Amino acid sequence: xxxxxxxxxxxxxxxxxxxxxxxxxxxxxxxxxxxxxxxxxxxxxxxxxxxxxxxxxxxxxxxxxxxxxxxxxxxxxxxxxxxxxxxxxxxxxxxxxxxxxxxxxxxxxxxxxxxxxxxxxxxxxxxxxxxxxxxxxxxxxxxxxxxxxxxxxxxxxxxxxxxxxxxxxxxxxxxxxxxxxxxxxxxxxxxxxxxxxxxxxxxxxxxxxxxxxxxxxxxxxxxxxxxxxxxxxxxxxxxxxxxxxxxxxxxxxxxxxxxxxxxxxxxxxxxxxxxxxxxxxxxxxxxxxxxxxxxxxxxxxxxxxxxxxxxxxxxxxxxxxxxxxxxxxxxxxxxxxxxxxxxxxxxxxxxxxxxxxxxxxxxxxxxxxxxxxxxxxxxxxxxxxxxxxxxxxxxxxxxxxxxxxxxxxxxxxxxxxxxxxxxxxxxxxxxxxxxxxxxxxxxxxxxxxxxxxxxxxxxxxxxxxxxxxxxxxxxxxxxxxxxxxxxxxxxxxxxxxxxxxxxxxxxxxxxxxxxxxxxxxxxxxxxxxxxxxxxxxxxxxxxxxxxxxxxxxxxxxxxxxxxxxxxxxxxxxx
Numbered sequence: 249x250x251x252x253x254x255x256x257x258x259x260x261x262x263x264x265x266x267x268x269x270x271x272x273x274x275x276x277x278x279x280x281x282x283x284x285x286x287x288x289x290x291x292x293x294x295x296x297x298x299x300x301x302x303x304x305x306x307x308x309x310x311x312x313x314x315x316x317x318x319x320x321x322x323x324x325x326x327x328x329x330x331x332x333x334x335x336x337x338x339x340x341x342x343x344x345x346x347x348x349x350x351x352x353x354x355x356x357x358x359x360x361x362x363x364x365x366x367x368x369x370x371x372x373x374x375x376x377x378x379x380x381x382x383x384x385x386x387x388x389x390x391x392x393x394x395x396x397x398x399x400x401x402x403x404x405x406x407x408x409x410x411x412x413x414x415x416x417x418x419x420x421x422x423x424x425x426x427x428x429x430x431x432x433x434x435x436x437x438x439x440x441x442x443x444x445x446x447x448x449x450x451x452x453x454x455x456x457x458x459x460x461x462x463x464x465x466x467x468x469x470x471x472x473x474x475x476x477x478x479x480x481x482x483x484x485x486x487x488x489x490x491x492x493x494x495x496x497x498x499x500x501x502x503x504x505x506x507x508x509x510x511x512x513x514x515x516x517x518x519x520x521x522x523x524x525x526x527x528x529x530x531x532x533x534x535x536x537x538x539x540x541x542x543x544x545x546x547x548x549x550x551x552x553x554x555x556x557x558x559x560x561x562x563x564x565x566x567x568x569x570x571x572x573x574x575x576x577x578x579x580x581x582x583x584x585x586x587x588x589x590x591x592x593x594x595x596x597x598x599x600x601x602x603x604x605x606x607x608x609x610x611x612x613x614x615x616x617x618x619x620x621x622x623x624x625x626x627x628x629x630x631x632x633x634x635x636x637x638x639x640x641x642x643x644x645x646x647x648x649x650x651x652x653x654x655x656x657x658x659x660x661x662x663x664x665x666x667x668x669x670x671x672x673x674x675x676x677x678x679x680x681x682x683x684x685x686x687x688x689x690x691x692x693x694x695x696x697x698x699x700x701x702x703x704x705x706x707x708x709x710x711x712x713x714x715x716x717x718x719x720x721x722x723x724x725x726x727x728x729x730x731x732x733x734x735x736x737x738x739x740x741x742x743x744x745x746x747x748x749x750x751x752x753x754x755x756x757x758x759x760x761x762x763x764x765x766x767x768x769x770x771x772x773x774x775x776x777x778x779x780x781x782x783x784x785x786x787x788x789x790x791x792x793x794x795x796x797x798x799x800x801x802x803x804x805x806x807x808x809x810x811x812x813x814x815x816x817x818x819x820x821x822x
Contacts, residue, residue: 249602250653251761258516261585265570273541276325277463279429280313283410284719286412286645287461288776292641292685292726293393293685293687293688293726294502294511294670294682294687294726294727294728295670295686295688295689295690295711295712295724295725296626296683296687296724296727297687297688297722297723297724297725298711298723298724298725298726299354299464299721299722300372301723302368302704302723302725302782303370304339304721304722306372310812312473312718313660313661314488314660314664316464316465316472316473316474317450317461317605317644317786318407318459318474318475319384319386319406319434319456319459320342320344321325321474321664322386322436322513322646322695322697322700322715322717323394323454323624323644323696323698323715323716323773323776324343324344324385324386324697324719324773325342325386325387325388325437325575325698325715325771325772325773325775326339326342326698326700326713326715326716326721326773326774327339327340327388327401327700327774327775327776327778328340328700328702328713328777328778329390329399329419329775329777329778330399330651330777330778331361331393331414331420332363332418333398333400333416333417333418334364336368337364337365337702337704337776338361338364338365338373338380338418339360339361339362339370339696339721340360340361340362340368340388340414340770341359341360341362341377341721341813342359342385342386342387342388342403342698342713342715342773343358343359343360343385343719344384344385344386344717344719346624349587352395352441355493355774358374358380358382359379359380359381359382359385359403360372360380361373361374361377361379361380361418363418364493364624368705370715371762372546373418374741376418377402377419377420378408378412378419378420378422379412379420381403381405381410383403383405383406383407383408383410384405384407385403386404386405386406386434386435386436386691386773387403387435387436387437387772387773387774387775388402388403388404388405388438388773388774388775389401389402389404389437389438389439389440389451389775390775390777391440391441391449391746391770391775392440392449392745392746392777393411393413393427393440393449393451393490393494393496394413394494395448395492395741395745396414396744397744397745398415398416398746399414399563399746400412400413400414401414401420402438402440402451402453404436404437404438404453404773405435406434406435406459407432407434408421408424408431408432409424409429409430409431409435409438409453410424410610411424411430412429413494418727420452422457423494425480425496426495427495427496428488428495428496428497428498429451429453429456429488429496430464431453431486431627433455433483433688434454434455434457434458434459434478434483434512435454435456436454436456436511436514437454437512437513437514437515437760437769437773437774438452438453438454438515438654439451439452439515439516439517439525439749439768439769439770439775440452440749440768441517441518441749441750441798442526442798443487443489443498443503443526443528443542444527444542444546445542445798445799446488446490446492447799448490448492449490449749450487450488450489450490450496450499450761451462451486451488451490451496452485452486452487452505452515452517452528452769453485453565454489454513454514454515455482455483455485455510455512456477456483456511456512456533457477457481457482457486458481458483459480460480461480461486463465463475463480465479465560467576467607467647467692468574469646469649473647473648474515474646474757476534476543476646476647476649477511477533477534477737478534480511482509482510482511482512482532482535483512483614484500484505484506484507484513484529485500485505485506485508485510485512486498486500486505486506486524487499487500487503487504487505489508490494493530502538502547503546503548504547504548504549505540507547508518508538508550509584510530510532510535510536510538511534511685512530512532512533512534512588513531513532513568513569513772514530514531514568514569514570514571514769514771514772515528515529515571516528516529516571516572516573516714516767516768516769516770517749517750517768517769517800518582518752518768519521519582519750519752519765519796519807520539520581520582520599520603520763521603522601522602522603523603523800524532524799524800524801525541525542525600525798526541526750526799527539527541527542527603528540529552529573529584530556530570531568531570532570533565533567533568533569534566535565536552536553536558536559537552537558537586538550538552538558538570539551539552539558541553549692553603554604555583555604555606555743556595556597556605556606556607557584557605559605560592560595560609561607561610563607564590564592566586566592566595567588567589567592567622568586568587568588568595568625568695569586569587569588569624569772570586570587570623570624570625570626570641570771571584571586571587571626571769571771572584572585572586572626572627572628572639572770573765573769574628574663574764575762575763575764576596576598576612576628576637576639576677577598577612577676577677578635578636578671578675578676578677578760578762578763579599579601579677580601580761580763581599581601581753581763582599582752582763582765583597583598583599583605583677584596584605585626585639586704587625588618588622588623588625589622589646590619590620590621590645590649591597591619591620592619593614593615593618593621594609594614594621594626594641594782595607595608596608596609596612596677598612598677601639605665605772608677611678612677612679613678613679613680614679617669617679617680617681617683618669618671619643621641621643621666621669622643622646622666623642623643623669623788624639624641624642624643624644624696624697624698624699624772625638625641625642625696625697625698625699625700625715625771625772625773626639626641626699626771626772627639627699627700627701627712627770628701629701629710629712629781630710630734630782630783631670631672631707631709631710631726631728632730632731633731633733633734633783633784633785634673634675634732634783634785635675635732635758635760635762635782635783635784635785636672636675636783637673638670638671638673639669639670639671639673639674639679640669640670640671640677640681640686640689640701640712641668641669641670641671641696641697641699641700642668642694642696642699642714643666643667643668643669643694644661644665644666644694644697644717645664645665645666646664648663648664648665649664651663651665651691651693652665652666652667654691654692654693654755657692661695661717661718662693664693664695665693665695666691666693666696666719666759667683667689667692667693667694668686668689668694668696668714669681669690670682670683670690671683672691677810684782688723688724688735689714689724689729692801693718694714694720695716695717695718696714696715696716697714697715697716697717697772697773697775698714698715698771698772698774699713699714699715699771699772700712700713700714700770700771700774700776701713701781702776702778702781703736703781704723704725705725707726708731708733708734708811709725709726709728709731710781711723711724711726712724712726713726715774717753729822731783732783732784732785732786732787733783733785733786733787733788733810733811734782734784734809734810734811734812735755735757735781735782735784735790735812735813735814736779736780736781736782736812736813737753737755737780737782737793737813737814737815737816738778738779738780738813738814738815739753739766739780739795739818739820740815740816740817740818742817742818742819743817745817746767746777747777747778748797749766749767749768749798750765750768750798751766751796751797751798752766752795752796753762753780753793753794753795753816754788754793754794754795754796755782755790755792755793756791756792756793756794756807757782757784757787757789757791757810758785758786758787759808760785762784764781764782764784766780774805779813784810787810788810789806789807789809789810790807790808790809790810790814792804792805792806792807793805793806793807793814793816795816795818795821803816803818803820803821804821804822805820805821
């Protein structure tokens with residue numbers, strides 16, 4: 249079938265590297281069992297399926313077959329946070345609707361809020377909470393924008409975004425118009441954090457592309473397929489400054505953030521250079537990544553190229569999606585890990601300690617294990633509580649591809665599915681592929697998009713919650729047979745206040761210093777507000793806890809017993 253002027257063959261847009269390595273990737277996939285991996289026995293598996301145990305069921309949201317409307321293949325995210333102030337995690341699940349020419353499909357799908365009940369299962373509380381947004385959902389950010397100690401929600405859409413203020417007792421109010429944050433473009437990831445140093449959480453929204461919904465694309469043999477991002481111009485990101493009265497000011501132009509119109513997907517804010525100010529890293533799809541640095545006058549400048557984080561080691565742009573900012577090599581500073589398209593490998597940028605980065609993907613052992621996957625959501629977690637941060641990634645194609653072994657021949661999405669990846673850290677930032685022991689997470693083909701890690705069952709192990717582009721949610725319970733001791737820490741802004749995004753917590757225990765930041769931006773289209781999980785190995789006590797707040801001040805708090813939750817409150821340490 250010949251392409252009309254507004255229809256583009258995908259083969260003309262795919263990076264040359266993808267076609268060159270296709271045969272190599274096929275050999276890698278066929279060298280072992282299903283999905284190229286020898287599956288672990290149930291006794292050996294480090295994760296087990298637990299979705300039904302939490303009363304979450306993987307029924308797909310409509311439409312259940314590909315429509316080739318681009319926002320559909322990009323998926324949607326989720327949030328873990330305490331919606332009703334009862335001390336446990338609730339789950340907010342962003343759902344996608346149908347394409348613009350099928351409003352009945354969009355109306356059939358709403359975002360869902362699931363509360364944890366006394367038995368530990370999730371109960372649908374969407375209607376009573378008032379958060380069943382019917383927009384074409386993409387991402388979600390959690391933050392306490394009004395400083396009342398309760399977690400609020402910001403939902404990004406293909407279309408106007410929505411801000412929900414938490415009223416208490418699990419009820420929410422749509423305050424988008426009053427707050428002035430209803431950006432109408434295609435929003436992706438978002439994050440609350442103090443961008444200007446005034447102590448109030450601002451809001452950063454990553455926008456993707458200016459989509460022409462009428463555009464139709466085809467694969468190399470003429471079959472309908474999703475268009476690639478290069479067919480459309482990018483959109484500027486948005487920085488909303490918190491005025492402190494429940495409203496925001498659009499500071500995108502004044503701050504310099506709005507000067508660039510790139511194809512943004514993931515975001516993370518963290519103090520990468522130790523100067524007491526948060527930098528903002530944006531993972532861009534087929535554009536250079538950005539690293540925004542705040543100057544003394546409050547404006548931002550993109551220093552990604554000069555600091556080594558805009559391109560890979562070959563000077564190439566990549567199809568960046570999910571992002572992690574963590575101390576992956578245990579040297580006391582925050583590194584960057586970004587997921588990319590099949591054929592590119594994911595990228596590990598090692599921090600030199602001053603906020604400059606080197607692409608250390610190959611040296612870290614991450615080139616081979618990630619080359620054949622299209623990665624989206626990613627998290628750093630200590631799987632066995634040994635003090636080393638491992639990496640988990642959910643994968644899924646964006647273009648038609650040969651079906652993975654294990655994919656159902658009846659599944660209309662089978663050409664887009666891939667299993668998840670588990671990359672195990674040796675403690676010094678060198679990784680080996682542990683996906684063959686990841687149980688169903690690493691063996692079952694999925695259309696992986698969002699991913700979060702948290703101890704859902706209170707047993708001291710980090711569990712996984714993932715979203716699937718088909719509208720599903722999965723829970724994978726940590727089943728590591730031997731785990732060390734642990735401590736969970738919440739860094740709070742004050743008595744009765746919420747956590748402080750961007751704060752860096754260091755735990756001293758067992759002769760080691762372990763660093764983790766309070767997330768400001770998370771994974772891909774996802775967010776969470778909760779305690780930081782530290783695996784302590786054989787340590788029997790915590791010696792000290794130090795918190796470096798986003799303004800650069802540091803407080804120290806006494807240690808104590810392991811295997812417990814600790815709240816450290818700003819202004820109450822040394």
